[in-house]
Amino acid sequence: MKRWKSFFGISSLIWILLILFVFTEAFLRLFAAPSEMWDHIARYVLSDVIINTILLVSVSSFLASFIGFLAAYIVTVYDFKGRKIFSLLLYLPLAIPPYIASYIFSHMLGYTGIIQTFLRNQWNISVNPNWFTYSAMQMGIFVFTITLFPYVYITAKGYMQKYLGNYLETARTLQRSHGNILLTIALPLATPAIFAGFTLIALEVLSDFGVVMYLGIPAFSSAIYRSWISLGDFDSALRLSAILMIFVVALLLYQHRMRKPHSISIHTRIRPLKRIRLTGISEGFIVMFFVILLMISLLIPVSQLLLWANVSYANIRWNQFGEMLFNTLTLSTGVSIVIVLIALLIANYTRLSKSWLAVLSSKITLLGYSIPGSVVAMLVIFFFVTLKQVIPINTHTTLTMLIFGLILRYLGLGYQNIESGMRKIGLKFNEASRLLGKNYGQSLIHVDLPLLIPSLFAAFALVFIDVIKELPLTLNLRPFNYHTLATQVYQYASDERVVESAIPSLIIIAISALLLWQVIRWIIKEDN
Template sequence: MSFKTVLRNRKANTNGWVLISLIGVAVVLLPVLSIFFSLLKAPNENWAQIKQYMLTDYLVNSLFLVVFTGIFTVTVGVTLAWLIAAYDFPGKRFFQWALVLPLSIPPNIAAYTYSHMVSYTGVVQVTMRSTFGIEWNPKWLDIMSLQGAVFIFTLFLYPYVFMITRSFLERQSGSYIENAILLGRNHFTIFFRIVLPIAQPAIIGSVMLVIFEVISDYGVTSYFGIQTISTAIFQTWFGMYDVDSALRLAAWMMAGVIGLFIIERLLRNRRRYSASTSKASPLVPKQLKGSSAFIAVLFSGAVFAFAFLIPVVQLIVWSTWTYQDVLTFSFVELTSNTLLVALIATACIMFLSVVVANVCRVQGKAFSSVLSKVIASGYSIPGAIIAIGVLTFFIVLDETLAPFYRWMGLGEAPLVLSMSLVMVVVAYVVRFMATGYNAVEAGFEKMGKTYMEASRLLGYGMTRTFFKVDLPLMRGALLSGTILTFVEIMKELPMTLLLRPFNFETLATKTYQYASDERVIEASIPSLFIIAVSVCSVLLVYKLGKRLER
């Protein structure tokens, strides 16, 4: 191949789509790299104090939450996934989608609700005293503890494990289980000897999502007074006004996240999970009767009640007490702020997701692999880390643009970009790019390259091919990605707290502010609004997924 031919192919592939993809990669990478550059600076006096007196407690508490939440979410999620996938029992059609609904309740809202319900003046203890005349306040009922945080995280994060594992079992495990039954194995043995080993990739992948959520949490741990790495970043930033030490904490936290990735990859690489035949048969559910059916309904119903029904009913009751005080013009402003920033960030994410996924489909495998992994890496990075990285990057950007600001007459060294909503939107893009990108990438993979290649042979470029051919075929994937991204942004708390401009509040930050001021009942209205939007979105995505499976 001649040099001119190589040059011509390079120019053909280096178009606007590739340039936009590279810009998207830079947006994701630069804030993260700015965190690691902070390790090159010499630590200050505060860091020595943090390292000597506080860092051990932060690490131990974070590790406790990660380990026990992981164990319990796997226990609950995999058990429910096996029940729904392998058995038929009364109410199964309801529980198939109802057990996903706890994902619509942010853990911090659940923490506020349950802590108030089981407090001395809450509905549980008041009912015991007034109805039964019992002073009942056991130590294990103290939910504002490490054990209570594990309880909250387990109930409201198990759907990650449930959804991914159930989908895997329903599609991939049928032939293995049928063979085991023919060999005389009972269902108890099948679950532990066959189901758990073959579902290991799905379980590991889903529990990693749970771990990332626990590591990045700030609302639950700060409200319960638990010292973790995430709360330490906030305290160092706002309590000590020490951004350098907060950056150093974020860098070490980021190193721990990368370590988790390496461990997860090593665990997967040691085994092979591919089927020996391409003819994977779906799992045929077994009908449960009598006591077995009763136990299945009781367990599924109890999880649904504690993880969704009870907190939602309590929030609705509280909202009837306070709606006249909360539903004012300021609430309308809160809602508009939330919808505005979520819509802008979602539009940016979906635009970049489409561009990058389309480029990865056209370019070579090595380039596509690196590009896709980098662009989706932000979801595994805790929000507090991204917030610090974005703030550091924008401060440097403002310093770089200072001559331009002076020329514009804005002052000597103003903070323009780092005091605006632009910084919040960029942080959302970095954090939630994976949500939109994964949906778009799945849509492209399902569609294949046949239609795209035919269009290119007819002389259409990438842009015209996308709008004429690709877009009509992947509207479902785009819609599901948009909905999931929008909901995630609406629920986001740590980054919004750290980066929002002065006097800019969203529903999530206002809910946190109410709870911090011990006004949990007033927090019910904004909490219900977030939950209502999330529930509608979860149900819409569930229905859309079922329709696409047909």
């Protein structure tokens, strides 16, 4: 037992020291004298970047949280036609990357888009183009709202299904109105879950690169990229990254503060929730709400991509496309497997040890997932440049850099799922196995791992989905002439060849949806 504990501890310590080295070296560089370009950025650019980032993150996160909570409340509390189908389909917008949605809706609303073209050609109606004008900020908020609301839907739905039953029965006995139950019972009860989803949405918006670059929104991700790649000013990009991290840390600290008062608020015995049956006009309004929501967030984007795929099919260079698909699948699979193995080592150590090192390992492992991809890419390059002073290595962007950056970025996601699974099964089965003569390693392989299969697959699937959609890390760290489906979609959009991006976009969405569907099945099974 002590030998296995030492093995897991040393393995965790090596990885944690590596992560700390990556972040510490970049942090120390902030104290160097700033470049001349930084003075210009601080005087003329920084205020606009901060204001736009705050506006984009706050409004998108609020609207997505509102829609996600409302949808979760309705499918949890009420029974109506199509409820089961709607409750499943509401997970799937997460399979559509926000940058792909921004390409679709921007093109659809343009003068040559399907809406205005249809009105002119089929109905001979010449509409005022100003009717379809929008600001980049408005489109960005819209896209993030319709693609990210499932984060709150998932967290709030699971929380209310578990705890709302007792309070709902009491409220109905006291003849509380539907609005009163929603505002005074469900909303306060689900606040921790809502804010957990809100935080995930805010982190996604902060780390986004594709949407803000395509729409031209002066946010941190686009400012970092332009400072680094366009202007070649690594120092300014690093300082912008440091300011962005202040927002990330502030958000995480506030989430931790929000969770504390609610962590011991529920002591009551869980009672099965009896749904309220809706009929007539109220049922019609609810069904219409979900139909419109799913049309905007799922049906319209996928239908538009299918139409474009039919048009652009003949223009695809299938040899190059097969290579991109192979790169995408091998990279995503390899990174996901490595992350699951490393997360399993760290999760075992935190399970066996309650020391300060185990707690620190857990916290630092989760750190990477909260850092935007463009920032991680900078840190990785700086790490390899520093490492070259000790070891003679190639400091040009390589596949090794890309894999290391992706592991650093998404290890926290895999660790969360595996650590959660280990916390549920505990040590009792492992201890029983050791009482029967097996050592810890044998008990882990033959007893714990079979019980952890859902958590291991969830970790693999969620990491795979994020890696296949990852844009800034892959774009900045990939070797020369190395393309994935995500980078090719971005390249098509940058070249104003959005129609040709349809087939790689559909494959990204299809693979993500299939893996997400399997994770959903396990979530539903666990909720039941």
